[in-house]
Amino acid sequence: MIYLELFLSFIQVGMFSIGGGYAAMPLxxxxxxxxxxWLTMSGYTDLIxxxxxxxxxxxxxxxxxxxxxxxxxxxxIIATLGCILPSCLIVSFLAFLYYRYKEMSALKSILSSLRPAIVALIASAGLSILSLVLFNGESIQPSNINWIxxxxxxxxxxLLRKYKWNPILVMCFCGVVGLSLHLLL
Incomplete structure (x- = not known):
């Protein structure tokens, strides 16, 4: 039964997460x-x-x-299959349609109208993760801010915006700094 629930849950994620992986995070x-x-908010944060x-x-x-x-x-295996199955089917169908009708202005309009929704989904995921980091999954109040x-x-x-550092180096550097600060304090 749990396998069926997992498959149905992640097939929904796969069907409705337009805009890439970060857009799927709220789903x-x-x-x-x-x-x-199935998971606590802390467990979900670790998973992300x-x-x-x-x-x-x-x-x-x-x-x-x-x-x-x-x-x-x-x-x-079941959750992964549920997550990728809709994409595989939809992309195959859309590729067929795109190659057949790629010069139609209506198709170009549809594709350009999806951009704002995708940006909103990604922004929502980013803000959710940021609030989890800053407030440790608790209510958003100044007393709950995680200053470190x-x-x-x-x-x-x-570092990323001003100096254009490599994101991988920034992640590694921040991981070391964060671990060091949390161990010391």
């Missing part, structure tokens, strides 16, 4: 934390962190890791 959170309670650091698409990594935590190897993680975030943002 995955809705399924595994809010709807089914690991999924973002490992090679491959973040939504698929998240599905695999969530499935593994929920139902072992079988759960990982907030400072590390601002420092990383500064």
């Amino acid at each position: 995955i959170q809705s399924q595994v934390v809010t709807k089914h309670g 962190t690991i999924s973002g650091m490992t090679p491959g698409p973040i939504a698929i990594n998240s599905a695999t890791f969530a499935g593994m935590r929920i139902a072992g190897i079988g759960g990982a 993680d907030g400072g590390i975030f601002l420092f990383a943002f500064f």
Whole structure:
């Protein structure tokens, strides 16, 4: 039964996560934390962190890791299949349509109208992760601010935007700084 629930949950994620892996994060959170309670918010944050650091698409990594935590190897396989199946079917169908009708102005209009929705989904995922980092999943109040993680975030943002550092180096550097600060304080 858990395999069927996992498959149905992640097939929904796969069907409705337009815009890439980060756009899928609110949908995955809705399924595994809010709807089914399979993971806590802290466990979900760990899942997102690991999924973002490992090679491959973040939504698929998240599905695999969530499935593994929920139902072992079988759960990982089922959740991953549920996550990728809609994309495979939809992309195959859309590729057929695109190559057949690629010069139609209506198709060009449809594709350009999806951009704002995709940006909104990605922004929503980013703000959700930022609020988890800054407030440790608690209510958004000044007394709940995690100043260490907030400072590390601002420092990383500064390095990425101002000095154009390599994102991988920034992640590694911030990981070392964060671990050191949390161990010392």
